[in-house]
Amino acid sequence: EIVMTQSPATLSVSPGERATLSCRVSQSVSINLAWYQQKPGQAPRLLFYGASTRATGIPARFSGSGSGTEFTLTISSLQSEDFAVYYCQQYNRWPFTFGGGTKVEIK
Amino acid sequence: EVQLVESGGGLVQPGGSLRLSCAASGFTFSTYSMNWVRQAPGKGLDWVSYINSGSTAIYYADSVKGRFTISRDNAKNSLYLQMNSLRDEDTAVYFCARIQYNYYNMDVWGQGTTVTVSS
Numbered sequence: 001e002i003v004m005t006q007s008p009a010t011l012s013v014s015p016g017e018r019a020t021l022s023c024r025v026s027q028s029v030s031i032n033l034a035w036y037q038q039k040p041g042q043a044p045r046l047l048f049y050g051a052s053t054r055a056t057g058i059p060a061r062f063s064g065s066g067s068g069t070e071f072t073l074t075i076s077s078l079q080s081e082d083f084a085v086y087y088c089q090q091y092n093r094w095p096f097t098f099g100g101g102t103k104v105e106i107k
Numbered sequence: 108e109v110q111l112v113e114s115g116g117g118l119v120q121p122g123g124s125l126r127l128s129c130a131a132s133g134f135t136f137s138t139y140s141m142n143w144v145r146q147a148p149g150k151g152l153d154w155v156s157y158i159n160s161g162s163t164a165i166y167y168a169d170s171v172k173g174r175f176t177i178s179r180d181n182a183k184n185s186l187y188l189q190m191n192s193l194r195d196e197d198t199a200v201y202f203c204a205r206i207q208y209n210y211y212n213m214d215v216w217g218q219g220t221t222v223t224v225s226s
Contacts, residue, residue, distance in 0.1 A: 043202055044216055
C-alpha cells in the first residue's frame with residue numbers, strides 16, 4: 001500500500017499570508033495525485049487533480065505542484081473561507097490512499 | 108445540478124448489517140465509476156470500495172473485504188453498499204463519490220450518511 005504523509009499536521013496562518021502544504025508519497029505516483037478541501041460538517045471538495053490541474057471553480061490563489069513522490073499545495077493569500085483541512089490522495093495504484101490531512105487554522 | 112445523496116445510515120449493533128444507498132442526479136450515472144469513502148469521527152478520509160460503470164471491476168479496502176459488497180443499479184441511478192458483520196471500527200460517515208472521467212480522483216461527493224456501530 002502506498003503511504004501518504006502530509007506535513008505539517010496543523011498550520012497556523014494569518015489571513016492574507018501564504019500557506020504551503022506538503023504531501024510526500026512512499027513510492028512514485030507520477031502526477032496521479034489529487035488535493036481536497038474539507039470544512040467541518042461538509043463533504044470534501046476537489047481542488048486539484050493531475051497534481052496541478054485546478055478543478056472547476058477553484059480560485060487562482062490555489063496552486064498545486066510536484067510529481068513522483070513530492071507534492072505541494074500552495075495558497076498564495078489566505079482568505080477566511082480557506083481555513084479548513086486539506087487532504088492529498090494518490091490514484092496511481094490500488095488501494096487509493098489519502099494523506100492524514102493538514103489543518104489550516106487562523107493564527 | 109449534479110448531486111449525490113446518501114441514505115441508509117443509522118445505529119447498529121456489532122455483527123449487524125446495514126445497506127447504504129446513494130442516489131445520483133444531474134448527470135449520466137451509468138457512464139461513471141463510483142467510490143465509497145468513509146471518515147471515522149475526528150479522523151481522515153479512508154477509501155472503502157470502487158465500482159466501474161458496468162460493474163465489471165470492483166475493488167475493496169482490505170479492512171472491509173469479505174464483509175462489504177458494493178453494487179449499482181444504473182436504471183435507478185443508484186449506488187449501494189451492503190455492510191455485514193459490522194465492527195466498532197466501521198463507525199464513520201460514509202460518502203459516495205463520483206470518479207472523474209479519464210482519472211481516478213473524485214470530483215463530486217455526497218453529503219454523507221452516518222453509521223454508528225455500538226452495543
